[in-house]
Amino acid sequence: MSVVTGNSYLKNLLHGQSQLATSPLEKLNRLRANAVDRVSALRMPNIHDEEWRFTDISPLTKMSFQPIRIASPLQVSDVEHFYLSEAVTRLVFVDGVYAPHLSTQLSDTSEDSSVVVSNLSAATSENLATIEPYLGHHTEFQDNVFAALNTTFLHEGALIIVPRNVSVEMPVHLLFIATQKEVASYPRCLLISGSGSAVTVLEDYVALQEEAYVTNTVAEIVLADNAIVNHIRIQRDSNQAFHIANCAVSLARESRYQSVSVALGARISRYNLNVLLADEGAECTADGLALISNRQLADTHTCIDHTKPHCTSRQLHKCIVDDAAHAVFNGKIMVRPDAQLTDSSQSNRNLLLTSKARVDTKPQLEIFADDVKCAHGATVGQLDNEEIFYLKSRGLSEVTARNLLTYAFGAEIIDRIPIASLKFQLEQTVLERTQRS
Amino acid sequence: MIYQESKTLLEVRGLCATVNGIEILKGINLTVKSGEVHAIMGTNGSGKSTFAKVLAGHTAYEITGGTVVFEGKNLLDLAPEERARAGIFLGFQYPIEIPGVANNQFLRLAYNTAQVQRNKDELDPLEFDDLVREKMKLLKMNPDFLDRSVNEDFSGGEKKRNEILQMALLDPRLAILDETDSGLDIDAVRIVANGINQLAKKDNATILITHYQRMLNYIVPDYVHVMESGRIVKTGGKELALDLESHGYDWVSVEQPATVGT
Numbered sequence: 001m002s003v004v005t006g007n008s009y010l011k012n013l014l015h016g017q018s019q020l021a022t023s024p025l026e027k028l029n030r031l032r033a034n035a036v037d038r039v040s041a042l043r044m045p046n047i048h049d050e051e052w053r054f055t056d057i058s059p060l061t062k063m064s065f066q067p068i069r070i071a072s073p074l075q076v077s078d079v080e081h082f083y084l085s086e087a088v089t090r091l092v093f094v095d096g097v098y099a100p101h102l103s104t105q106l107s108d109t110s111e112d113s114s115v116v117v118s119n120l121s122a123a124t125s126e127n128l129a130t131i132e133p134y135l136g137h138h139t140e141f142q143d144n145v146f147a148a149l150n151t152t153f154l155h156e157g158a159l160i161i162v163p164r165n166v167s168v169e170m171p172v173h174l175l176f177i178a179t180q181k182e183v184a185s186y187p188r189c190l191l192i193s194g195s196g197s198a199v200t201v202l203e204d205y206v207a208l209q210e211e212a213y214v215t216n217t218v219a220e221i222v223l224a225d226n227a228i229v230n231h232i233r234i235q236r237d238s239n240q241a242f243h244i245a246n247c248a249v250s251l252a253r254e255s256r257y258q259s260v261s262v263a264l265g266a267r268i269s270r271y272n273l274n275v276l277l278a279d280e281g282a283e284c285t286a287d288g289l290a291l292i293s294n295r296q297l298a299d300t301h302t303c304i305d306h307t308k309p310h311c312t313s314r315q316l317h318k319c320i321v322d323d324a325a326h327a328v329f330n331g332k333i334m335v336r337p338d339a340q341l342t343d344s345s346q347s348n349r350n351l352l353l354t355s356k357a358r359v360d361t362k363p364q365l366e367i368f369a370d371d372v373k374c375a376h377g378a379t380v381g382q383l384d385n386e387e388i389f390y391l392k393s394r395g396l397s398e399v400t401a402r403n404l405l406t407y408a409f410g411a412e413i414i415d416r417i418p419i420a421s422l423k424f425q426l427e428q429t430v431l432e433r434t435q436r437s
Numbered sequence: 438m439i440y441q442e443s444k445t446l447l448e449v450r451g452l453c454a455t456v457n458g459i460e461i462l463k464g465i466n467l468t469v470k471s472g473e474v475h476a477i478m479g480t481n482g483s484g485k486s487t488f489a490k491v492l493a494g495h496t497a498y499e500i501t502g503g504t505v506v507f508e509g510k511n512l513l514d515l516a517p518e519e520r521a522r523a524g525i526f527l528g529f530q531y532p533i534e535i536p537g538v539a540n541n542q543f544l545r546l547a548y549n550t551a552q553v554q555r556n557k558d559e560l561d562p563l564e565f566d567d568l569v570r571e572k573m574k575l576l577k578m579n580p581d582f583l584d585r586s587v588n589e590d591f592s593g594g595e596k597k598r599n600e601i602l603q604m605a606l607l608d609p610r611l612a613i614l615d616e617t618d619s620g621l622d623i624d625a626v627r628i629v630a631n632g633i634n635q636l637a638k639k640d641n642a643t644i645l646i647t648h649y650q651r652m653l654n655y656i657v658p659d660y661v662h663v664m665e666s667g668r669i670v671k672t673g674g675k676e677l678a679l680d681l682e683s684h685g686y687d688w689v690s691v692e693q694p695a696t697v698g699t
Contacts, residue, residue, distance in 0.1 A: 387533050390529065392517040393520075394603060395550040395551055400546070404535075410537070
């Protein structure tokens with residue numbers, strides 16, 4: 001049923017794909033060819049597909065998008081307000097195209113030169129050998145048309161390789177800047193963290209103009225034994241834009257993945273996060289905040305898959321929904337038969353600020369092991385009257401009390417971001433968007 | 438302490454209140470003058486906590502009869518925040534956790550609201566930091582509590598100390614402390630009680646609501662009231678608490694079933 005003849009929309013999106021330069025990495029060429037095959041076999045999802053029930057992407061399919069032909073001539077002064085003081089290493093992509101003059105590569109700084117932070121298409125032959133087993137391996141695109149589309153254009157992207165036992169002190173900033181309307185960009189990230197390594201990566205999507213464009217991203221994150229990865233993802237695309245993202249994370253023994261994802265922008269956004277706890281003692285924290293208004297739609301689908309014993313997962317996903325906006329959360333926790341002594345908790349809390357705001361939440365717990373500790377729950381509602389009374393009993397006005405509690409609802413997630421200047425910026429954003437007079 | 442010729446702070450007459458149509462307070466009479474410490478004791482469900490929340494203006498309760506006058510003002514006409522600004526403070530039995538708001542931010546907001554009310558200057562974060570650290574010493578609180586979210590992951594004792602810290606900052610005319618001793622170990626009771634004693638002055642008053650006599654070993658009340666079924670059924674001096682401790686609450690009901698306090 002997924003075969004649709006005359007799928008001209010998808011065919012159109014592939015325009016120009018065949019002109020991509022052949023990569024020295026044979027696997028990459030094969031991946032692209034496979035992906036082209038899949039795109040021609042698949043169709044765009046619609047609300048009759050279970051995974052897209054609440055997220056109607058028909059506005060996307062009514063518009064035409066192409067990868068850019070001519071890059072915007074941006075200067076540092078145009079974009080430096082997006083830079084973060086803590087992140088000395090920075091890869092900047094403008095409308096999906098790597099911008100070396102805006103980037104600061106790790107080799108330019110004094111950090112350990114064995115660490116790779118570079119454009120994927122500039123990978124050395126040694127790096128190619130390292131990435132070969134991982135690239136395209138973790139994000140499944142057989143049945144995922146957006147991941148397949150991204151893979152057809154697999155060319156440039158952010159490549160981070162942290163060797164064994166190396167700790168990268170400063171966060172790495174991956175900055176994706178959209179500047180033009182009707183552009184489709186296909187950002188790609190691959191992070192390979194060696195055993196015992198540690199790194200913090202910020203994936204940051206921003207816009208210079210309020211235009212309609214599509215960002216379709218794929219990120220793959222691989223943690224070897226005892227590795228620690230902090231992954232912060234900020235989606236602050238234009239309010240006209242479409243943002244579709246797939247992220248796949250794989251954790252080996254005793255490794256730890258900690259993520260905070262924040263959705264602020266886009267007309268329609270969809271984030272699929274798949275975390276595979278592939279070996280014993282792995283730990284994952286996946287927190288999220290969607291702060292949306294007007295007619296925005298933010299959809300987060302997560303799957304945390306416990307496959308081996310003694311793994312831990314923690315998830316707190318929050319949505320603050322204003323005006324006639326619509327938030328969707330679908331969070332699956334899978335506990336496989338072998339995953340005894342799993343310790344998992346998941347909570348989805350939603351704050352609706354108006355009577356027209358809407359949320360659809362579906363926490364799913366699938367447990368096939370018998371000795372596990374799993375807790376999950378979801379709440380939807382307005383501010384708590386007991387909390388308001390507590391603040392008023394301290395002399396705060398009704399409005400101040402409500403503002404403070406709404407702010408706090410979002411700030412609880414922002415507080416978990418380990419980059420001080422970014423945290424401060426986002427606290428201001430939450431403050432601006434939650435205050436009423 | 439009872440002072441001659443001190444002013445009446447609070448005058449409650451025939452106060453009745455319901456929640457969801459069920460009558461909880463059935464005609465309470467209570468007079469509190471400045472300088473005094475009152476203890477209200479009673480079994481669970483006797484209406485003690487409801488009385489405290491009604492005085493603070495909780496909207497879950499409907500007032501069905503009686504009057505409450507606080508420093509000449511009709512308290513029942515005021516919203517909770519107006520009562521707070523007029524000088525009423527409720528120490529919560531179960532203080533609310535507010536993840537995402539730093540305790541120092543919350544305390545400063547509350548403090549500055551009170552400053553504006555008193556026509557005094559608001560304090561900036563640095564000035565406030567000095568003040569709050571000084572007040573925390575009174576309660577032997579670790580300054581770490583300033584940077585943590587309001588009451589989040591605080592132990593029972595830490596939450597209660599945080600309540601008394603707020604009381605110390607807001608400097609109310611009338612503090613109503615609802616089961617402030619519950620959940621505290623014996624050292625914490627002593628520290629919290631000592632804090633409350635130091636805050637008691639000639640021009641303010643305290644109502645302690647408590648189930649047990651324990652707290653009263655450290656804070657000596659001028660009056661002890663016993664509540665039962667939404668009424669004050671007995672009023673006495675500090676020795677009444679000891680009688681209750683040795684005889685139990687049944688003793689009051691048996692001895693003086695029809696007495697209405699003051």
